[in-house]
Amino acid sequence: MSNTVFAPWDDPSEQPLIKFENVTKRFGSFIAIDDLTVEIYEREFFALLGPSGCGKTTLMRMLAGFETPSQGVIDLAGQNIATVPPNLRSVNMMFQSYALFPHLSIWDNIAFGLRRERMPKDQIDERVSEMLRLTRLAKFARRKPHQISGGQRQRVALARSLAKAPKLLLLDEPLGALDKKLRQETQFELMDIQEKTGTTFVIVTHDQEEAMTVASRVAVMDHGKIIQIATPDKIYEEPNSVYVADFIGDVNIITGTATPSGDDTYAIQWSEDTAPLTAKSAIPFSTGDNCHVAIRPEKVAISADKPSEATNAVQGKILDIAYLGNSSTYHVELPNGAVIKAQTANTRRISRRAFTWEDTVWLSWTATAGVLLAN
């Protein structure tokens, strides 16, 4: 197990823990989830990513039992749970607002779910202490939620939802209320705890960086549908649509028409007074098909002279420079009016930067740098 890659979704003998089959959820005439099918495997850290209103929260609330699907089947470990009420599911949720019980101490908050199970007192004591150790909260056990800081409250919420050892833990924007630095620390803590407990985590977030950091697989959603499910690197490097490419990270989208030139290679005519671009693609295109080339800015090289061996090279003028500290993004305007972004790492001190505004530069990228997309 230790030297094999964790990828149960590629193993046909693996049974998924959760199965959504053709699930639709309507609120009046509004379709929140549209005929959605997805499988989530045990021990996975699965991220639902999308803009607000894309249906990711509804999907999670159906898993928790706060919403019932209008149509379709939700399977958890072989049992259809579509109509099982939340208190009878082996699923726990960590709420965005943490939803701690303000009238109970941290200890009693964590013990709350165990007491509902009528667990013997000594086992409750043991389990709560274990959770307090796991989340490093032991010295706050007797405090009330308002007597601890935001980051500590977040950990209490996590401990409380993990205490019952659920088959599935749902996390609704779990880090949304923390500031950036604490959020990054907590992301690694979450991954660590997920690994230690071996629980399946499903996280809802609108923060793509968060999803990429913590998740084993990411599902990008829009308008109640899942657009793409893949590992974070595939989502980034091989998006299946302009929507995903655009939603995850920064991207240049060049629209044109394809002409096959053999060996999975295509010439893309995109502007009358510019030479066609060259791109490789595993997806076939026919002559005259509309296509989009999606190129990440960090895969575009910027230079003063025309690179001799580049497959694609265009000349333009620097319009804008966004200095981000560790990197700089150059917005380069081409003669035909298109603006292409190129990102370079700032490995040198800024005083020695080579280019400035209005400079004429060459942008170049390889045939495999961009992804060719049909829509």
Add this chain to the structure above:
Amino acid sequence: MTRMSWFNTVSLTLGFAFLYIPIVILVIYSFNESKLVTVWAGFSTKWYGELLRNDAFLNAAWVTIKVAVASSTFATVLGTMAAYVMVRGGRFFGRTLFSGMIYAPLVMPEVITGLSLLLLFIGIGLDRGVLTIILAHTTFSMCYVSVVVSSRLVTFDRSIEEAALDLGCTPSEAFRLVTLPIIAPAVISGWLLAFTLSLDDLVIASFTSGPAATTLPIKIFSAVRLGVSPEINALSTIMIAIVATGVITTSLISKRQVIRQRREEQEAERS
């Protein structure tokens, strides 16, 4: 402290004078030696002693307290239930009508409420007494409780209840173990409001009381029609003292709690 402008000083003085001069006069005359209310004849507490020997007043006071405790308790239970359904029940059929009907007694003239209750009690053949006053007071104070409780429920984070369900509570356990303890302050202030409303109600009580049971406000009102006696001044002073003590105590307690909570939150963020 900044110095107040003369305008503010005058407004403040006038305002307080309007509110409290009548009460102060009443309190002073309750310690009057003379039987004549308008003539000061020296300090005395004898009217308080007289009051304690007056069985009619004591009986009325006992009835009033029984009615107030019982009706405010019933009103709190019903009003809390109504508020919970209104805020949490979702958009069920007839919700708007129901919410309008709950709050109608707030604006209904008391005379009409009293009269309609009287007709009802006669209609169903219920003898007027302590029970009818309790029912009548429950009816009109319930809507006040439900206003107080629902304003708390509206600001209540719904996900706290969902968390309780998620951790294995049935809906009724979630209400008992989580919702009720959190809204308890609102429920208690609803009870206190219903209690005071019942304590000083004259109009509805006079429609629904019978010869067997008279409340204190009715007793005072009918006594005053025969002329103001120093005993009534003494009785009123005692009532003012009770109410004032209650109000001051509760506000001090809640203020201290707010200050303590804020201090603890600040300490938590600093650590």
